[in-house]
Amino acid sequence: MKKLIAVVLSGVMLSSVVLCGCNPKPKDTDADEDPEVTEVETEDIVSPYDSGSSLDKEKLQEAIELYNKKEPEGKHFVAVYADEIRGDGSYLVTDEQISFYYSADEGRATLHFTYMPKMGSFNCDIDMSYDETRYYLNSNDALSFDGLEAYIDDAAALKTDKYRVYDDSAVAEHADQIKNDLPIYYSRMIALADKAFPELGYGFEELGFKLGDKYRALDPVQASSTEPVIKNEHKFENGVCTDCGMSWTEYYYETLEKMDPQSKPGEWHSIYGQESYSMIGPGDYVQLSAYDKEASTIYYQHVEENWNTKTCKIYVVDRGGKIGISVRFNYNEGMYSVGNGIVSDKFTYSFDLDVDAGEFDKVFESKEAFAKNCQMYLFVQDEDRVGHDVWSSKSDDEIKKIFDEVEGCVYYNKEEMTDMFWEDCQRMLESMDNAMRWMDTCLADAGINWKKKAEN
Numbered sequence: 001m002k003k004l005i006a007v008v009l010s011g012v013m014l015s016s017v018v019l020c021g022c023n024p025k026p027k028d029t030d031a032d033e034d035p036e037v038t039e040v041e042t043e044d045i046v047s048p049y050d051s052g053s054s055l056d057k058e059k060l061q062e063a064i065e066l067y068n069k070k071e072p073e074g075k076h077f078v079a080v081y082a083d084e085i086r087g088d089g090s091y092l093v094t095d096e097q098i099s100f101y102y103s104a105d106e107g108r109a110t111l112h113f114t115y116m117p118k119m120g121s122f123n124c125d126i127d128m129s130y131d132e133t134r135y136y137l138n139s140n141d142a143l144s145f146d147g148l149e150a151y152i153d154d155a156a157a158l159k160t161d162k163y164r165v166y167d168d169s170a171v172a173e174h175a176d177q178i179k180n181d182l183p184i185y186y187s188r189m190i191a192l193a194d195k196a197f198p199e200l201g202y203g204f205e206e207l208g209f210k211l212g213d214k215y216r217a218l219d220p221v222q223a224s225s226t227e228p229v230i231k232n233e234h235k236f237e238n239g240v241c242t243d244c245g246m247s248w249t250e251y252y253y254e255t256l257e258k259m260d261p262q263s264k265p266g267e268w269h270s271i272y273g274q275e276s277y278s279m280i281g282p283g284d285y286v287q288l289s290a291y292d293k294e295a296s297t298i299y300y301q302h303v304e305e306n307w308n309t310k311t312c313k314i315y316v317v318d319r320g321g322k323i324g325i326s327v328r329f330n331y332n333e334g335m336y337s338v339g340n341g342i343v344s345d346k347f348t349y350s351f352d353l354d355v356d357a358g359e360f361d362k363v364f365e366s367k368e369a370f371a372k373n374c375q376m377y378l379f380v381q382d383e384d385r386v387g388h389d390v391w392s393s394k395s396d397d398e399i400k401k402i403f404d405e406v407e408g409c410v411y412y413n414k415e416e417m418t419d420m421f422w423e424d425c426q427r428m429l430e431s432m433d434n435a436m437r438w439m440d441t442c443l444a445d446a447g448i449n450w451k452k453k454a455e456n
Contacts, residue, residue: 054145055117055208060093062200063207067093076282077101080192081275084221086438087185088275089192091204100196100204102189105226106272109181111189113148113209124148126155128178128185130226131261133170135178137163149212156182177225187218228258232440238357239316239323239447247318248446250293255439273435278427280310286435294318296446298435300428306408307335309345310420312428316446323447325360327353329374329421329428333409344385346406349417350377357447364429364450367422374421376414426450 070078077090077099087104099114113124121141128135137160139151154160156179158171170178190211194203205211223229232251234241239248256269263269270289280302287299296316303309309332317324334346351374355363363373379387380402390399396413403411412420429450433442443450 055098055115056206059200059202059207060098063093063197064095066197066199067091078196079275079277079282080196081277082192082195083276083434083437085188085191086223086227086274087188089189089196091193091196098207100189100193100209102185102192104185104188105224108226109185109224111185113143115145115209124151126182128170128181130170130174130177133172133174134167135170135174136167137165139163145208146210146212148210149214152182152186152212152215181224181226183215183218184220184222184224187215188220190216191220226261227438230255230258230438230440232445234445236441236445239318239325239445240321245321247293247321247323248441249290249296249316249318249323251441252288252296252316252439252446253290253293255441256288256290259439273432274437276431276434278430278434280424280427280431284431286432288435288439298432298443300431302424302428308333309335310424312425312432314432314443314448316448323357325355325357325447327355327448329425331412331417331420333403334406338385344381346381347403347409348377348379348381348387349412350379351375351417351421352377358449360448360450361452364426365452367418370422370425371418374418376417378417 067078068074074094077092080089080091087102087109089100089102091101092099095117097114097116099112101110101112103110108129110127111124112127113122115122122143122145123141124139124143126135126137137155139147140163143151151163154163158175158178160168193209193211194205196203234246234251235243236248236251240246241248241251253269256271257263257265260269260271268289268291270287273286273288275285281304284300284302287297287301289297289299294317298314298316300312301309302311309330311330311332313328313330315324315326329351331349332345332347335343336346338344353363353373354375355373363369376391377389378391378399380390381387390402391414394402396411400411403409429443429448436442
């Protein structure tokens with residue numbers, strides 16, 4: 001039998017490897033070989049801890065088949081989102097491991113339960129950070145299928161004597177926040193776990209995991225004590241408020257300041273935005289940053305299995321009351337190490353847009369309009385890591401020969417690259433809009449009205 005490496009949560013979390021410092025999330029698993037869909041025997045999935053409950057054999061088999069259809073290589077957790085709920089969920093369901101994970105507040109709060117059918121072990125991690133302190137504990141492996149609610153009860157009441165406590169340094173100064181926040185996070189976990197298998201019409205509860213009713217009755221939409229609630233009182237048009245004249249970049253900076261607990265007022269602010277189904281693939285993220293009230297950056301990154309990267313970077317700048325906007329779509333190939341943990345890319349395709357605020361609907365109305373408005377470059381790095389645009393100086397045949405010299409790299413001409421960017425650009429922009437959901441703003445406020453007017 002081919003096996004996934006089973007990870008029992010004894011303080012060790014699964015994580016993805018993504019570029020640019022993205023917060024770790026259990027989107028990937030290490031595998032010796034590809035997992036297979038196998039029939040699961042009833043005796044293999046009964047908890048040995050007097051739970052009086054067992055997993056539903058038929059539904060579990062359906063969930064395993066669905067997981068393998070979505071992740072045939074078994075490398076990723078499958079993401080679960082809900083527009084109205086902060087954070088994100090994800091699951092892995094195989095005959096070796098069944099897990100559900102919830103993450104909030106940029107990974108500073110996580111809940112993760114895992115069941116190992118062959119071992120009969122079921123446990124749940126809670127990890128919450130406040131400033132430089134943590135509340136981090138594990139239920140022990142003897143958690144019953146219907147014991148999650150009681151475990152959350154105890155953890156929220158700070159009754160941890162029968163559990164593994166890895167770090168409780170947050171209790172001294174943040175006890176009231178823990179008591180307030182943990183029930184909210186668990187209510188969100190329940191809500192997302194209920195939405196895990198929409199194609200099948202059920203969630204984790206129907207598999208046999210009893211998540212309880214007490215916290216299901218809480219409102220999962222409410223914010224935790226560390227999550228600011230932002231209300232946009234402005235009416236932005238092409239990046240300027242029609243009521244008070246505030247620029248969108250100033251609103252963006254001030255809002256990031258409220259949402260970034262790691263920085264001080266007046267400093268550079270940066271957060272990771274809300275993830276969503278619009279993203280191209282697992283491990284994608286949107287980073288929202290600003291150095292000051294005059295300049296804003298929105299960055300989307302997608303990393304492919306071969307480490308090629310597809311990105312979109314938007315700059316919004318207030319130039320004395322006039323909003324300037326530039327959008328750059330990049331595709332990088334040929335990643336290599338330059339030493340000291342630094343990597344670079346041999347080839348960079350770059351499609352640049354410099355468009356007046358309020359004119360983007362014309363650019364994105366068709367692929368032809370998109371291509372017409374883009375400045376297109378293909379940079380090839382020399383030995384000094386200086387990029388040279390070869391589209392302006394070489395033929396396609398000459399460029400292809402350069403690519404053929406680098407293993408694993410494929411040359412795309414302008415038409416092919418236009419098709420690639422056009423296929424994904426609207427998903428990237430939609431993901432950016434979703435990322436700013438809790439800032440109560442969107443690209444259209446900045447003047448990037450990429451949707452049709454009826455959709456804006």
